[in-house]
Amino acid sequence: MSENTTSMIAEALERMLDDCKPATDGFDRRLWQTVAESGIPRLLRPESEGGAGEAAWPDAVQVLQAWARSGADLPLADTLMAHRLLSMAGVDPGDTIPIVLQLRSPAGAPDPVDANALPKDLARLELEVWGDQATGRFLGADGSARELRWVDVRRVRTELAAVGAAVLTGAMRQAFDLTLAYTGTRVQFGKAISQFQAVQHALALAAEEIAASRAATDWAAADLAVAGSWPSAMIAKARAADAAGKVAAITHQAHGAIGFTAEYALFRATRLLWIWRERWGDEQYWNAQLGEVALSGSPEGLFDLVIGEAPLPS
Amino acid sequence: MSLSFEAVRLPAQAIEMRSKVRQFLEQQRAAGTFTPRCSGWTLFDRRFTRACGEAGLIGLTWPKAWGGQERSTLERYVVVEELLAAGAPVGAHWIADRQSGPQILRHGSEALKAEVLPGIVRGQTTCAIGMSEPDSGSDLASVRSRGTRVDGGWRLNGRKIWTTGGHLADYMIGLLRTDPPESSKRHAGLTQFAINLKADGITRRAIRNISGREDFSEITFDDVFVPDTHVLGEVGDGWRLVVGELAFERSGPERFLSVFPLLTELIRARPRNDAASRAAIGRSVAHLAALRRMAISVAAKLDDGKDPVTEAALMKDLGNALEREIPERLRAIALEDPGAESSRPYRDLLADTIIDATSYTLRGGTPEVLRGMIARGLGLR
Numbered sequence: 001m002s003e004n005t006t007s008m009i010a011e012a013l014e015r016m017l018d019d020c021k022p023a024t025d026g027f028d029r030r031l032w033q034t035v036a037e038s039g040i041p042r043l044l045r046p047e048s049e050g051g052a053g054e055a056a057w058p059d060a061v062q063v064l065q066a067w068a069r070s071g072a073d074l075p076l077a078d079t080l081m082a083h084r085l086l087s088m089a090g091v092d093p094g095d096t097i098p099i100v101l102q103l104r105s106p107a108g109a110p111d112p113v114d115a116n117a118l119p120k121d122l123a124r125l126e127l128e129v130w131g132d133q134a135t136g137r138f139l140g141a142d143g144s145a146r147e148l149r150w151v152d153v154r155r156v157r158t159e160l161a162a163v164g165a166a167v168l169t170g171a172m173r174q175a176f177d178l179t180l181a182y183t184g185t186r187v188q189f190g191k192a193i194s195q196f197q198a199v200q201h202a203l204a205l206a207a208e209e210i211a212a213s214r215a216a217t218d219w220a221a222a223d224l225a226v227a228g229s230w231p232s233a234m235i236a237k238a239r240a241a242d243a244a245g246k247v248a249a250i251t252h253q254a255h256g257a258i259g260f261t262a263e264y265a266l267f268r269a270t271r272l273l274w275i276w277r278e279r280w281g282d283e284q285y286w287n288a289q290l291g292e293v294a295l296s297g298s299p300e301g302l303f304d305l306v307i308g309e310a311p312l313p314s
Numbered sequence: 315m316s317l318s319f320e321a322v323r324l325p326a327q328a329i330e331m332r333s334k335v336r337q338f339l340e341q342q343r344a345a346g347t348f349t350p351r352c353s354g355w356t357l358f359d360r361r362f363t364r365a366c367g368e369a370g371l372i373g374l375t376w377p378k379a380w381g382g383q384e385r386s387t388l389e390r391y392v393v394v395e396e397l398l399a400a401g402a403p404v405g406a407h408w409i410a411d412r413q414s415g416p417q418i419l420r421h422g423s424e425a426l427k428a429e430v431l432p433g434i435v436r437g438q439t440t441c442a443i444g445m446s447e448p449d450s451g452s453d454l455a456s457v458r459s460r461g462t463r464v465d466g467g468w469r470l471n472g473r474k475i476w477t478t479g480g481h482l483a484d485y486m487i488g489l490l491r492t493d494p495p496e497s498s499k500r501h502a503g504l505t506q507f508a509i510n511l512k513a514d515g516i517t518r519r520a521i522r523n524i525s526g527r528e529d530f531s532e533i534t535f536d537d538v539f540v541p542d543t544h545v546l547g548e549v550g551d552g553w554r555l556v557v558g559e560l561a562f563e564r565s566g567p568e569r570f571l572s573v574f575p576l577l578t579e580l581i582r583a584r585p586r587n588d589a590a591s592r593a594a595i596g597r598s599v600a601h602l603a604a605l606r607r608m609a610i611s612v613a614a615k616l617d618d619g620k621d622p623v624t625e626a627a628l629m630k631d632l633g634n635a636l637e638r639e640i641p642e643r644l645r646a647i648a649l650e651d652p653g654a655e656s657s658r659p660y661r662d663l664l665a666d667t668i669i670d671a672t673s674y675t676l677r678g679g680t681p682e683v684l685r686g687m688i689a690r691g692l693g694l695r
Contacts, residue, residue, distance in 0.1 A: 207628065212604040212632060215604055215611065238597070239601065239603075287597045290599045303578070
């Protein structure tokens with residue numbers, strides 16, 4: 001009855017990222033090569049192209065969470081999603097080329113890509129999805145360019161939302177685990193600061209935000225795997241992006257000054273939170289989309305939207 | 315973090331139950347038996363509960379021997395979420411169906427089961443929770459109402475308070491002290507009893523709340539006799555039992571859906587489709603939907619015989635905070651025609667819900683207690 005949440009593919013990725021800790025900040029070619037050769041970035045391509053298609057969404061979400069928890073400077077989320085979109089458009093740039101996805105915000109602001117994680121030689125997939133159509137331009141590392149188009153703009157947006165929710169959830173879990181460890185060892189006033197009720201209650205609130213984001217994200221993955229109901233991915237991104245700011249605030253507060261230093265690991269997670277809550281639709285955008293669906297539907301239909309059973313709006 | 319809320323798909327039978335409940339609610343609405351209200355699960359309406367019993371919506375998971383249908387917790391989940399979302403007055407059977415019945419099933423004597431359970435399923439027998447006392451709220455182990463052994467049973471003395479529906483219900487499952495507290499083990503010496511509230515020596519007084527309604531009450535026990543057959547579990551094991559009961563009390567969708575009828579009425583009242591409306595409504599939907607997934611996971615865990623105490627505490631704290639927040643946020647929404655008679659049900663319901671919401675973070679465990687439980691679940695204490 002309960003679907004297993006541990007993914008063997010995500011575990012394999014965790015081992016790769018563990019084994020080959022990047023020596024310095026920034027894109028690590030050797031690590032990228034290992035990950036790319038494992039086929040993980042192609043997970044959402046169809047079986048004939050080395051992936052498992054839509055059925056791989058639950059694995060993909062776990063993979064994205066594992067990557068976000070590791071804090072490794074790789075464009076894995078971008079490349080994974082680019083392969084998904086490129087396969088729908090019939091383009092295959094090969095196994096190992098890193099791809100960055102670039103999509104302006106719904107209001108027109110540039111995509112805040114994580115430049116730290118990008119090599120010089122990479123391919124770009126520029127997208128337009130906020131209008132009636134999903135179109136794109138693929139710029140290969142070799143200088144080639146192709147114009148692309150997707151039939152189902154809503155599906156493309158939905159999948160982008162799911163990727164964002166998964167990365168945010170992984171980064172929040174990492175920030176939280178670091179905070180649990182730190183507050184358990186940092187001693188003030190003669191005891192570990194995790195023994196103070198004020199700290200415990202703050203951590204409980206962070207745990208609540210993360211649990212809600214995780215539940216919403218797992219649900220979105222399960223729905224995408226069966227090409228199922230459409231609101232769950234937008235709900236997941238809206239929920240996780242809302243949680244991200246709260247979790248960043250609580251985890252930094254619990255760390256004190258050490259969390260504000262460049263060398264401590266917390267900022268790897270926080271940076272992902274601040275980048276990914278903006279990318280591909282922030283919580284304001286997705287809340288407004290959900291609000292629009294609710295306002296244009298019937299009063300009786302509102303509960304169907306909450307439970308993910310609402311019919312697709314025309 | 316070990317807390318998990320796994321994605322669970324509702325089985326086909328649960329989806330069938332949903333259409334059955336919706337049909338029932340449609341008939342009830344057509345017959346004009348109820349006006350949608352927030353916190354419908356605290357509204358005591360014996361007639362509506364009888365109708366639910368006749369429609370087979372009570373005691374769904376219980377053994378057939380006691381009138382149940384032996385359905386899964388997920389099927390029951392669908393029934394309760396539909397009743398809550400509709401704002402139906404289900405308070406007369408809510409507590410019996412959610413926790414008193416299951417508590418009797420797990421820990422009651424055969425005689426007690428026969429006496430109480432079939433009546434609950436029919437919507438005739440109603441129950442109340444006997445936990446809080448004038449001097450015992452969050453610190454439940456400090457209860458002072460006493461049970462003293464007498465020939466063939468127990469004699470009870472003391473007082474329970476803030477008992478929802480206590481002045482109207484037929485039975486109470488009460489936590490009483492049967493041995494003096496030991497300084498090292500204050501959880502020892504407590505026992506749960508199923509108390510017939512019509513017994514001699516019981517005085518009941520309804521307490522008017524700030525909404526002007528009489529939902530909760532004070533109940534005084536003055537040499538009330540309870541037979542041995544009405545002791546739950548072992549004498550002195552009451553603390554363990556009450557903690558198990560609280561998992562049922564805290565884990566359901568009533569901890570985040572209390573205000574859902576307000577959102578439905580809002581859409582009916584024609585809000586302006588502007589940025590403020592979209593933001594407030596969309597955010598409410600996203601947060602409710604996430605909680606609803608968590609609630610299904612918890613229901614599935616209960617089905618698997620697990621004891622998701624921390625998960626229930628987490629969900630309740632998050633849900634109660636959202637329930638308190640939603641009416642506040644809806645204030646930012648302007649209606650197309652704010653003075654229209656047609657928007658009056660919404661305006662009245664909003665005013666009523668803002669008062670009602672004050673209690674959401676009190677009933678069934680405060681955030682201060684719940685966050686302590688979450689911290690324990692995280693290994694912090």
